[in-house]
Amino acid sequence: xxxxxxxxxxxxxxxxxxxxxxxxxxxxxxxxxxxxxxxxxxxxxxxxxxxxxxxxxxxxxxxxxxxxxxxxxxxxxxxxxxxxxxxxxxxxxxxxxxxxxxxxxxxxxxxxxxxxxxxxxxxxxxxxxxxxxxxxxxxxxxxxxxxxxxxxxxxxxxxxxxxxxxxxxxxxxxxxxxxxxxxxxxxxxxxxxxxxxxxxxxxxxxxxxxxxxxxxxxxxxxxxxxxxxxxxxxxxxxxxxxxxxxxxxxxxxxxxxxxxxxxxxxxxxxxxxxxxxxxxxxxxxxxxxxxxxxxxxxxxxxxxxxxxxxxxxxxxxxxxxxxxxxxxxxxxxxxxxxxxxxxxxxxxxxxxxxxxxxxxxxxxxxxxxxxxxxxxxxxxxxxxxxxxxxxxxxxxxxxxxxxxxxxxxxxxxxxxxxxxxxxxxxxxxxxxxxxxxxxxxxxxxxx
Numbered sequence: 001x002x003x004x005x006x007x008x009x010x011x012x013x014x015x016x017x018x019x020x021x022x023x024x025x026x027x028x029x030x031x032x033x034x035x036x037x038x039x040x041x042x043x044x045x046x047x048x049x050x051x052x053x054x055x056x057x058x059x060x061x062x063x064x065x066x067x068x069x070x071x072x073x074x075x076x077x078x079x080x081x082x083x084x085x086x087x088x089x090x091x092x093x094x095x096x097x098x099x100x101x102x103x104x105x106x107x108x109x110x111x112x113x114x115x116x117x118x119x120x121x122x123x124x125x126x127x128x129x130x131x132x133x134x135x136x137x138x139x140x141x142x143x144x145x146x147x148x149x150x151x152x153x154x155x156x157x158x159x160x161x162x163x164x165x166x167x168x169x170x171x172x173x174x175x176x177x178x179x180x181x182x183x184x185x186x187x188x189x190x191x192x193x194x195x196x197x198x199x200x201x202x203x204x205x206x207x208x209x210x211x212x213x214x215x216x217x218x219x220x221x222x223x224x225x226x227x228x229x230x231x232x233x234x235x236x237x238x239x240x241x242x243x244x245x246x247x248x249x250x251x252x253x254x255x256x257x258x259x260x261x262x263x264x265x266x267x268x269x270x271x272x273x274x275x276x277x278x279x280x281x282x283x284x285x286x287x288x289x290x291x292x293x294x295x296x297x298x299x300x301x302x303x304x305x306x307x308x309x310x311x312x313x314x315x316x317x318x319x320x321x322x323x324x325x326x327x328x329x330x331x332x333x334x335x336x337x338x339x340x341x342x343x344x345x346x347x348x349x350x351x352x353x354x355x356x357x358x359x360x361x362x363x364x365x366x367x368x369x370x371x372x373x374x375x376x377x378x379x380x381x382x383x384x385x386x387x388x389x390x391x392x393x394x395x396x397x398x399x400x401x402x403x404x405x406x407x408x409x410x411x412x413x414x415x416x417x418x419x420x421x422x423x424x425x426x427x428x429x430x431x432x433x434x435x436x437x438x439x440x441x442x443x444x445x446x447x
Contacts, residue, residue, distance in 0.1 A: 015104040015291075021113030028117035032124045032142060039139040043132070054143045058129050058136035061143055065126040068146050072119040072153060079115060079160060083108055086164050105167065111160040118149040170320050174306060178327035181299035184292050185334045204351040207344050210268070211355065214249045219270035220263035221248075221277045228290045229254050229264075233283035234345050234354055240279035241353035246272035248280070249355040255295035256357075258286060296335070296359075300367050303328050308375040311382070321376065322385045328368045329389030335364055336396040362405045369409050378420035380430055383413050387433035394440040403441045410437040 013019045041047035056064070087102055102108070125142040166172055205213070229252050241248050249266045252258055265280060267273040290298045307324035310317040339361070345354035369386060376382030390406050397403050417430040 017103060017109060017112065020106070020109035021116050024110075024113035024117040025120050028121040029124065031145070032121050035142040035145050036124075036128055036139060039128075039137075039141050042140070043134060043137050049141055052144075054140050054147070056138070056140075056143070058131075058138050061129050061138045061140075062126060064143060065122045065129075065146060068150055069119050069122040069126065072115055072122065072150070075153065075157065076112070076115045076119065079112060079157070082161070082164055083112070086168055089168055102167070105163075107160065107163045107167075111156050111163075114149075114156050115153055118146070118153050121149060122146050170306070171323060174303065174320070174323050174327055177299055177302045177306075178330060180292055181296070181303070181327075181331040182334060184296050184299055185331065185339060202346070202350045207352060207355060210247050210352055211249065214247065214266050214268040214355075217270060218249065218266040218268040219273035221265040221267055221273055221280055222261050223258040223264040223286070224260065224281055225286050226258065226260040227286040227288055229256050229258050229284065230287050230291045230295075231285040231293050232356070234356070236283045237276075237279060238345050238347055238353045240276060240283075241267075241272075242347040242349075242351070244272040244275050245269075246276055247353060247355065248276055250357050253295075253357040253359060254293065255290050255297050296339075297364065297367055300328065300331065300364065303331075304367065304371050307372045311372070311375040311379070318379065318381055321372065321382060325372065325382070325385045325389055328372075329392050332365065332368055332389070332393045333396050335361070336393055336398075336402060361402060365405050365409060369413075373409075373413055373416060377416055380417065380421055380423075380426040383417050383421075383430050384433050386413055387430065387437055391433070391437045391440050394437060394444060397441075397444050400445065403444060407438065407441055410434045 038047060038049075042049050054061075054064075121142075125139050125146055128137070128139050128142065130137050167176075231254055232250065237248060247268050249268075251263055251265055258264055264284075265276075267276045292298055303324045307321040307328075309315055310320035310324070343356075343358075344352045345356070347353045369390075372382065373386060376386075387410055390410050394403065394406050397406065411434075414431060414434045417427050421427050421430065
């Protein structure tokens with residue numbers, strides 16, 4: 001799938017409750033075809049089945065397979081009910097955007113798929129029982145495999161109940177989202193190293209020169225549909241731009257909302273806009289929701305949403321908010337250390353062909369801290385934990401720009417503390433942690 005499907009299509013398939021069960025149903029049909037063939041060979045006398053294989057009559061086979069199919073269908077209803085209850089709790093406690101994480105859970109998909117596949121296998125076996133020239137044909141091996149599948153289903157039912165009980169626990173949810181953020185950061189870092197040329201092979205105008213030409217004489221490419229930009233295929237877009245000797249400047253990044261009819265990109269020279277517009281329409285995906293594909297901020301926003309819900313007066317769960325801050329700090333450490341976005345995409349000759357919308361490090365930091373700082377105004381525990389996270393992130397900084405952004409966040413937290421925290425001892429604790437952030441910044445600047 002990684003080789004033949006683009007990332008956004010893989011994400012769409014994973015975020016569905018039909019794809020994995022469909023594959024398992026197909027596997028059950030193939031398995032039945034194999035066991036049915038062996039049963040036919042045994043029925044014709046060309047094969048001797050082991051003694052542990054079921055050897056009952058046709059009527060017994062019908063009763064067994066009917067009971068298995070009916071029982072498994074009943075359990076499928078139970079599993080679906082548990083899933084719906086879990087999704088309802090997740091939506092209420094964690095926010096509606098958390099539903100996609102539960103739907104894309106592999107444990108849930110495999111459990112549902114295994115039960116449905118077992119039912120399909122039993123029905124196929126039931127339909128194969130018939131009368132033949134050598135008497136009643138009974139798929140003895142298929143019935144034995146049905147028993148084995150039922151045992152697998154029982155084990156999966158126990159696993160599924162445990163899995164659901166574990167997956168709806170808030171620390172587990174937060175850690176899972178943080179894991180998604182780490183995976184998205186790693187994927188972005190890998191994407192940032194693709195198709196690069198050495199500076200000696202770079203040709204043509206610089207990025208700033210091309211931006212000026214596009215702003216002055218470029219033609220707009222309107223969005224063909226409204227929705228969240230989910231994915232951009234940069235490589236196909238580079239190829240079509242090279243064929244037309246054009247440069248494309250994208251105005252939005254994945255995660256931004258685009259409106260039908262408004263410019264999605266600008267193209268220079270203007271006469272190439274038609275061909276590029278058709279290529280761009282095929283090279284990007286727009287949908288009703290955001291995804292993790294090429295959108296680091298989405299995972300950050302999910303953690304922030306849980307934190308500000310926890311800090312709301314209706315919930316008042318400070319410790320969950322502190323957990324979110326810890327994981328946000330971990331994600332920003334990874335971004336600070338290994339995030340390497342591509343400012344331009346070049347063709348094989350080294351010429352700039354696609355200029356993506358800029359992704360700002362400062363914006364990631366602001367998304368991680370601003371809303372939580374505002375929601376936690378007057379709460380020293382939240383302020384101190386944010387400052388501790390900033391000190392850890394500061395250890396990974398390598399540029400003065402990164403340190404400036406983090407120091408600015410620390411200053412805003414201190415001002416909020418001075419204005420909203422009435423207890424002098426609490427304000428002193430906040431300032432001590434802010435001083436620790438500044439000390440790390442000074443040390444990193446001197447290294």
